Amino acid sequence: MAAIEKVKVVVLGDSGVGKTSLTYLIAHNKPLLSPGWTVGCSVEVKLHRYKEGTQAQNTFFVELWDVGGSNNHRNTRNVFYQPTHGIILVHDLTNRKSQGNLQKWLSEILNQDSTNPNYQHLDVDPEQFLGSTKIPILVIGTKYDLAEENQRKNQYRRLASSIAEQCGADEIFVNCYQARSLAPGNSNTVKLTRFFDKVIERRYYSRASPFPDKRPAIPSYVLDSTPVSTNKRPQYLSPRFYHMD
Amino acid sequence: MTFLEDTLIILISQTVFFVGGWVFFVKQLFRDYEVHHLLVQLIFSVTFALSCTMFELIIFEIIGYLDSSSRYFHWNVGLYSLLFMVIALIPFYIAYFCISNVRFVSKNMIRPLTMFVWFIYLYFFWKIGDPFPILSPKQGIFSIEQGVSRIGVIGVTVMALLSGFGAVNYPYTSMAIFIRPVTQSDVLSIEKKLLQTMDMILVKKKRIALAESNNMGRNQYMNDQSGAKNRGFWRNILSSVGSIGNPLSQGTENIAQLRQEISGLEELSRQLFLEAHDARTMREKIEWSRTFQGKYFNFLGYFFSLYCIWKIFISTINIVFDRVGKKDPVTRGLEIVVHWLGWNIDVSFWSQHVSFILVGCIVLTSIRGLLLTLTKFFYKISSSKSSNIIVLILAQIMGMYFCSSVLLMRMNMPSEYRIIITQVLGELQFNFYHRWFDVIFLVSALTSIFTLYLAHKQPSVN
Numbered sequence: 001m002a003a004i005e006k007v008k009v010v011v012l013g014d015s016g017v018g019k020t021s022l023t024y025l026i027a028h029n030k031p032l033l034s035p036g037w038t039v040g041c042s043v044e045v046k047l048h049r050y051k052e053g054t055q056a057q058n059t060f061f062v063e064l065w066d067v068g069g070s071n072n073h074r075n076t077r078n079v080f081y082q083p084t085h086g087i088i089l090v091h092d093l094t095n096r097k098s099q100g101n102l103q104k105w106l107s108e109i110l111n112q113d114s115t116n117p118n119y120q121h122l123d124v125d126p127e128q129f130l131g132s133t134k135i136p137i138l139v140i141g142t143k144y145d146l147a148e149e150n151q152r153k154n155q156y157r158r159l160a161s162s163i164a165e166q167c168g169a170d171e172i173f174v175n176c177y178q179a180r181s182l183a184p185g186n187s188n189t190v191k192l193t194r195f196f197d198k199v200i201e202r203r204y205y206s207r208a209s210p211f212p213d214k215r216p217a218i219p220s221y222v223l224d225s226t227p228v229s230t231n232k233r234p235q236y237l238s239p240r241f242y243h244m245d
Numbered sequence: 246m247t248f249l250e251d252t253l254i255i256l257i258s259q260t261v262f263f264v265g266g267w268v269f270f271v272k273q274l275f276r277d278y279e280v281h282h283l284l285v286q287l288i289f290s291v292t293f294a295l296s297c298t299m300f301e302l303i304i305f306e307i308i309g310y311l312d313s314s315s316r317y318f319h320w321n322v323g324l325y326s327l328l329f330m331v332i333a334l335i336p337f338y339i340a341y342f343c344i345s346n347v348r349f350v351s352k353n354m355i356r357p358l359t360m361f362v363w364f365i366y367l368y369f370f371w372k373i374g375d376p377f378p379i380l381s382p383k384q385g386i387f388s389i390e391q392g393v394s395r396i397g398v399i400g401v402t403v404m405a406l407l408s409g410f411g412a413v414n415y416p417y418t419s420m421a422i423f424i425r426p427v428t429q430s431d432v433l434s435i436e437k438k439l440l441q442t443m444d445m446i447l448v449k450k451k452r453i454a455l456a457e458s459n460n461m462g463r464n465q466y467m468n469d470q471s472g473a474k475n476r477g478f479w480r481n482i483l484s485s486v487g488s489i490g491n492p493l494s495q496g497t498e499n500i501a502q503l504r505q506e507i508s509g510l511e512e513l514s515r516q517l518f519l520e521a522h523d524a525r526t527m528r529e530k531i532e533w534s535r536t537f538q539g540k541y542f543n544f545l546g547y548f549f550s551l552y553c554i555w556k557i558f559i560s561t562i563n564i565v566f567d568r569v570g571k572k573d574p575v576t577r578g579l580e581i582v583v584h585w586l587g588w589n590i591d592v593s594f595w596s597q598h599v600s601f602i603l604v605g606c607i608v609l610t611s612i613r614g615l616l617l618t619l620t621k622f623f624y625k626i627s628s629s630k631s632s633n634i635i636v637l638i639l640a641q642i643m644g645m646y647f648c649s650s651v652l653l654m655r656m657n658m659p660s661e662y663r664i665i666i667t668q669v670l671g672e673l674q675f676n677f678y679h680r681w682f683d684v685i686f687l688v689s690a691l692t693s694i695f696t697l698y699l700a701h702k703q704p705s706v707n
Contacts, residue, residue: 014277040514040519041518043446043450045450045451061454073518075525079439079521080443095279097279
């Protein structure tokens with residue numbers, strides 16, 4: 001088992017949007033029948049075949065960390081955020097405000113400074129997400145079946161969230177009660193697989209070349225996805241958090 | 246014409262309160278949720294407007310603002326509407342939303358089921374009046390007294406519980422001597438334990454995932470095998486030997502046992518998370534108590550704790566010696582001033598203004614306190630499914646709270662102003678309500694002291 005590498009993807013979103021059902025669906029391909037309130041964090045593991053069908057095929061563990069979204073626990077949540085290799089943002093298609101709050105979630109995970117318990121929610125510049133050196137993001141809208149049936153076709157544009165466009169992230173809509181939302185071959189599954197491949201690639205295959213894109217050299221503190229600390233590498237080796245990395 | 250003018254003034258103020266309630270709903274309560282049912286918002290704002298109107302009428306009573314007959318009329322109208330909302334309308338919609346949320350009820354059954362539940366509720370609501378000596382027996386069924394008396398019992402209970410708890414909780418949270426010393430290294434060690442537990446859960450889940458994928462692979466392989474009869478004898482033997490030798494396919498993984506261990510570890514991780522949350526909150530409180538605001542509240546806390554002790558003491562005395570205050574604090578205060586300080590003041594004149602200010606302060610702080618408490622409560626327990634129901638419950642509590650505030654406020658007013666309340670609310674046994682408030686307040690305060698004492702000495706998780 002030591003031969004299989006792992007990546008960590010954090011699943012964020014407001015309380016009650018369906019993160020636990022979603023992570024269970026992704027990991028086990030069947031719906032979760034009776035989800036309870038997530039206190040703290042619940043983890044699921046998915047065995048993912050990177051670049052399946054090609055010569056570079058390899059198997060990885062994708063750890064899905066589903067962090068509980070209630071407001072009370074904001075000051076303790078940040079212990080789960082280090083290190084992050086990918087972010088899945090979840091919003092509820094029947095509740096417009098959960099989409100607007102995604103911006104706050106993003107700034108919470110990216111701007112958090114673990115020594116300061118009262119961190120401010122600074123505005124995250126979406127420009128920072130462009131380019132291949134950023135943490136990959138996927139936006140998922142849940143409760144697709146409940147979003148009004150007769151307007152589904154007309155409102156397809158409206159359902160798309162602005163944050164996905166801003167960050168250049170993919171967006172998929174699922175109904176977590178149906179396993180065929182993420183059945184193999186479905187367009188949603190294609191995007192999800194692409195997202196996991198991007199996460200694995202960034203973690204394991206792009207360290208050799210820190211500037212894979214041919215743009216003119218920009219100072220690293222602008223490109224860095226965690227603007228608080230200018231040194232990205234030592235975060236993974238931080239002795240404060242015992243974490244097998 | 247004065248009646249029309251007065252009505253206009255009341256209506257304008259009611260509109261102002263309605264808008265205030267609407268804004269509060271949208272900006273504070275429902276700021277994380279999309280409003281699907283406008284009805285809920287409407288009910289909440291109307292209840293808020295009616296409750297504030299009642300307070301407004303009390304104040305007008307004291308300062309003698311409007312014509313007394315029109316005041317009386319608006320009292321009756323407002324009280325009837327508020328009672329209708331609190332007794333009939335809101336419980337009906339609470340039952341309706343609850344039943345709609347239950348999944349296995351079909352659409353046609355919702356309405357009849359709601360009516361049924363509503364009648365059961367009305368029956369029990371009526372029965373509450375029986376064990377309490379609250380009514381003189383000469384009133385009709387639809388009179389205000391019947392409604393107010395029962396609402397009064399429930400509302401006074403809620404008020405006393407909240408006051409008792411608040412009186413004890415406020416010094417506990419704001420005073421520095423109750424803050425347990427927690428160092429940064431304590432917090433870090435708990436977080437370390439939490440992450441270790443998460444790692445253990447991950448290791449076990451990975452083992453299950455591998456075992457399952459191998460089982461699937463082997464089943465698929467076996468399915469292939471059963472269809473291919475013309476594979477060689479040796480290939481069969483070698484493939485089965487090969488699967489035993491393969492280190493990844495540990496068919497001896499006991500998945501059921503792993504799942505059991507995982508659920509135990511997940512419970513442990515939840516407890517550790519809550520402990521880490523407590524430790525962090527304590528650290529934040531320590532930080533806050535070093536600021537100016539913290540010091541100011543700490544100072545206030547001392548005064549408030551003295552007030553709470555005095556209130557508990559007085560409640561005990563009231564119950565033991567079976568006395569209900571005949572004089573309100575305003576008149577008594579003024580008399581003390583006259584007697585001990587020898588000032589020559591016109592008691593009746595000043596009592597009007599002082600009681601106006603006192604009642605005004607009580608009204609404002611109780612509205613503000615209630616709205617803040619409701620907001621905090623709402624954030625803690627609401628979700629996108631139950632948010633409508635919780636708002637309706639809060640509207641119900643708000644209506645009952647304000648209605649019984651009016652009842653109890655009678656105590657704080659000089660006798661000439663008590664008349665209007667007595668007139669409107671009818672022949673209720675007001676003394677009973679004060680006694681009931683004292684009893685529940687005492688019980689609630691003592692229980693909170695006991696609970697906080699137990700919670701304060703928290704044992705650490707081994």
